[in-house]
Amino acid sequence: MTVRINPSILSADFVNLQRDVERIASADLVHVDVMDNHFVPNLTFGPQMVGRLQAIAPIPLDVHLMISDADRWAPGYAELGAFSVTFHAEAASDVVETARALRERGSRAGLAVKPGTAIEPYLELLPEFDQVLVMTVEPGFSGQSFMAETMPKLRTLRQAVERHGLDVWLQVDGGIALDTIGIAAEAGADTFVAGSAVYGRDSVEAAIAELRSAAEAHSHGTPGRV
Ligand SMILES: O=C(CO)[C@H](O)[C@H](O)COP(=O)(O)O
Numbered sequence: 001m002t003v004r005i006n007p008s009i010l011s012a013d014f015v016n017l018q019r020d021v022e023r024i025a026s027a028d029l030v031h032v033d034v035m036d037n038h039f040v041p042n043l044t045f046g047p048q049m050v051g052r053l054q055a056i057a058p059i060p061l062d063v064h065l066m067i068s069d070a071d072r073w074a075p076g077y078a079e080l081g082a083f084s085v086t087f088h089a090e091a092a093s094d095v096v097e098t099a100r101a102l103r104e105r106g107s108r109a110g111l112a113v114k115p116g117t118a119i120e121p122y123l124e125l126l127p128e129f130d131q132v133l134v135m136t137v138e139p140g141f142s143g144q145s146f147m148a149e150t151m152p153k154l155r156t157l158r159q160a161v162e163r164h165g166l167d168v169w170l171q172v173d174g175g176i177a178l179d180t181i182g183i184a185a186e187a188g189a190d191t192f193v194a195g196s197a198v199y200g201r202d203s204v205e206a207a208i209a210e211l212r213s214a215a216e217a218h219s220h221g222t223p224g225r226v
């Protein structure tokens with residue numbers, strides 16, 4: 001199974017964002033956290049900044065919207081050219097319509113769920129999505145501790161994806177570091193967001209390589225895995 005490492009620029013230096021985005025060129029995607037101080041108690045930036053990041057980033061943008069009224073605002077991020085746009089199930093009134101609007105505009109459609117949100121109601125909708133994001137912390141801030149109690153949700157998703165032969169990426173976000181990434185990989189994740197575990201290191205390149213090896217060692221489909 002292909003492992004993807006998506007550093008989160010929430011842990012970057014906002015005054016030197018271009019420099020910090022260029023430092024992670026060896027990663028797969030740039031994870032861009034959009035927060036509105038309403039859906040979550042934190043505020044980052046909006047479409048103007050995402051448009052500039054899209055113009056300068058050396059790797060594609062993985063936009064994670066933590067904003068209310070996702071149905072209304074998500075399609076605009078796809079129009080900026082983002083590779084993927086993920087919105088929260090808790091913030092949308094029609095997740096299928098919003099996912100279709102994203103795909104029509106050329107982006108991968110992602111559905112995110114908070115730690116306390118059950119995944120079962122969305123399993124039959126999986127073909128409408130290209131990726132599902134299981135939050136492994138309460139959304140809002142970087143540097144929080146990984147919540148292992150979210151792993152059963154990931155196992156349920158992995159089983160559903162395999163059973164139906166779907167190509168849906170399973171992403172985790174929050175508290176992913178060298179000591180937790182293997183737990184999420186073993187539970188079925190293939191796409192890993194890491195903020196502080198990348199930008200908190202002197203060598204972000206070494207951090208990305210080490211996270212990738214640790215995930216691959218526990219990934220589904222790895223030769224030798226039972
Ligand atoms: O969506 C997020 C927070 O809501 C961020 O992507 C996440 O916090 C990444 O930071 P860290 O890896 O330090 O937990």
Ligand SMILES: [Fe+2]
Nearest residue numbers: 033064173193
């Ligand atoms: Fe995120």
